[in-house]
Amino acid sequence: MDRFLSLVGRDLHLAQRHGFDSLLVVVFFIIAVVLFPFGVGPEPNILARIAAGVIWVAALLASMLSLERLFQTDYEDGSLELLLLAPLPLELVVLAKVAAHWLTTGLPLIVAAPLLAVLLNMNGAGFAVLVAALALGTPTLSLVGAVGAGLVLGSRRGGVLLSLLVLPLFIPVLVFGVGAVDGAIGGFAFRSPLLILGGMLLAALALCPWASGAALRQALG
Amino acid sequence: MDRFIGHGLTCIRGERLVFSGLGFTLESGGALVLTGPNGSGKSSLLRLMAGLLAPAAGTLTWNGEAVASDREAHGGRLHYVGHLDAVKPVLSVMENVAFWANLRPGGGPAAAEAALAVFGIEHLAGVPGRFLSAGQRRRVNLARILAAPAPLWLLDEPTTALDRAAVATLEAAIASHRQAGGMVAAATHTPLSLGSAQTLDLGAFETEVAA
Numbered sequence: 108m109d110r111f112l113s114l115v116g117r118d119l120h121l122a123q124r125h126g127f128d129s130l131l132v133v134v135f136f137i138i139a140v141v142l143f144p145f146g147v148g149p150e151p152n153i154l155a156r157i158a159a160g161v162i163w164v165a166a167l168l169a170s171m172l173s174l175e176r177l178f179q180t181d182y183e184d185g186s187l188e189l190l191l192l193a194p195l196p197l198e199l200v201v202l203a204k205v206a207a208h209w210l211t212t213g214l215p216l217i218v219a220a221p222l223l224a225v226l227l228n229m230n231g232a233g234f235a236v237l238v239a240a241l242a243l244g245t246p247t248l249s250l251v252g253a254v255g256a257g258l259v260l261g262s263r264r265g266g267v268l269l270s271l272l273v274l275p276l277f278i279p280v281l282v283f284g285v286g287a288v289d290g291a292i293g294g295f296a297f298r299s300p301l302l303i304l305g306g307m308l309l310a311a312l313a314l315c316p317w318a319s320g321a322a323l324r325q326a327l328g
Numbered sequence: 329m330d331r332f333i334g335h336g337l338t339c340i341r342g343e344r345l346v347f348s349g350l351g352f353t354l355e356s357g358g359a360l361v362l363t364g365p366n367g368s369g370k371s372s373l374l375r376l377m378a379g380l381l382a383p384a385a386g387t388l389t390w391n392g393e394a395v396a397s398d399r400e401a402h403g404g405r406l407h408y409v410g411h412l413d414a415v416k417p418v419l420s421v422m423e424n425v426a427f428w429a430n431l432r433p434g435g436g437p438a439a440a441e442a443a444l445a446v447f448g449i450e451h452l453a454g455v456p457g458r459f460l461s462a463g464q465r466r467r468v469n470l471a472r473i474l475a476a477p478a479p480l481w482l483l484d485e486p487t488t489a490l491d492r493a494a495v496a497t498l499e500a501a502i503a504s505h506r507q508a509g510g511m512v513a514a515a516t517h518t519p520l521s522l523g524s525a526q527t528l529d530l531g532a533f534e535t536e537v538a539a
Contacts, residue, residue, distance in 0.1 A: 110431050117427050184416065185414040186416070191380060192403040192408055193432070196400055
């Protein structure tokens with residue numbers, strides 16, 4: 108457990124020294140959402156109608172942005188080989204890196220989301236559910252993304268390939284994430300979409316570290 | 329007394345047979361020097377020994393137990409120095425070495441500090457990795473293996489970029505590691521004096537296959 112935490116701490120430390128990277132993700136998220144009123148026009152009703160979907164799609168794309176770097180720098184400087192040889196299970200190494208990735212990119216998105224919801228004139232009833240849905244959904248994105256990031260390791264144009272591999276897998280999270288928020292605004296039950304998001308998170312937590320670990324072994328073999 | 333044995337190892341890289349039928353025995357205090365021309369499989373053999381690569385055929389055993397059956401345990405008893413130095417440009421020398429030391433039993437900040445002193449880079453402890461020269465980066469990587477004990481050292485061209493004084497330090501470190509019952513397998517082109525060491529010429533295994 109100490110080793111797991113020291114690995115998370117090291118990645119957080121690295122992210123903090125690189126500072127800019129996680130800031131870029133949030134700025135991208137905000138700009139992507141702010142573009143929509145310019146595109147569809149400033150009609151408050153239309154914006155309120157699409158708010159949940161826009162925020163979720165922008166969050167998916169923003170979290171894609173940083174996924175490529177998840178293992179890439181460690182792969183390039185040889186650290187990944189040494190992490191593979193560290194006396195702790197590779198699945199825990201993956202989990203530690205995903206946790207650090209989520210803390211530096213997913214968490215800021217959740218903080219920024221309510222602000223953007225105000226900008227898009229989203230009904231106040233959806234705010235709490237939006238935050239809850241993002242809190243359940245973004246870790247799933249990081250976990251599923253870690254599988255893709257492991258698979259594209261070492262390939263040129265890894266970023267584009269990663270998007271093609273991973274974005275389709277994000278669709279269920281998107282569907283239930285938007286469903287929960289729209290349900291809360293429309294006065295329907297939003298509990299079941301949230302529960303399904305939670306279920307997807309648990310499934311990803313159980314499966315993705317193994318799949319990603321296998322992909323890393325493949326990449327270094 | 330530990331015993332690390334490879335038997336009938338075959339390595340295939342990119343559909344090309346690198347070597348086959350290769351065997352070695354390494355015991356506590358022993359050293360194995362891998363020689364052979366470029367591309368003869370020295371690095372591949374070290375990666376096989378580390379468990380980073382799986383052999384196409386053959387077995388690796390540690391005290392009679394197959395290495396492949398418990399990869400974490402095997403990782404815990406070896407240090408691997410590859411072509412890349414695994415030095416993070418934004419972390420200081422001390423942070424770099426201490427991180428790897430903390431991941432392993434018996435390693436810690438105090439051991440990391442002592443290891444830096446051995447390789448004469450204690451004055452660089454606070455310097456970020458991006459300001460180091462290639463030789464200094466290699467010293468940091470070598471200090472890493474001194475900062476936490478492990479019985480098996482796998483060194484792939486460890487003297488690359490090192491000056492003469494650092495090579496002598498490395499030789500002394502290897503000698504005391506072996507005296508303490510450790511074992512070393514090293515691939516090298518430059519002469520590295522290791523005292524009594526077995527030599528494994530990988531070029532020989534290549535010609536055997538070709539014949």
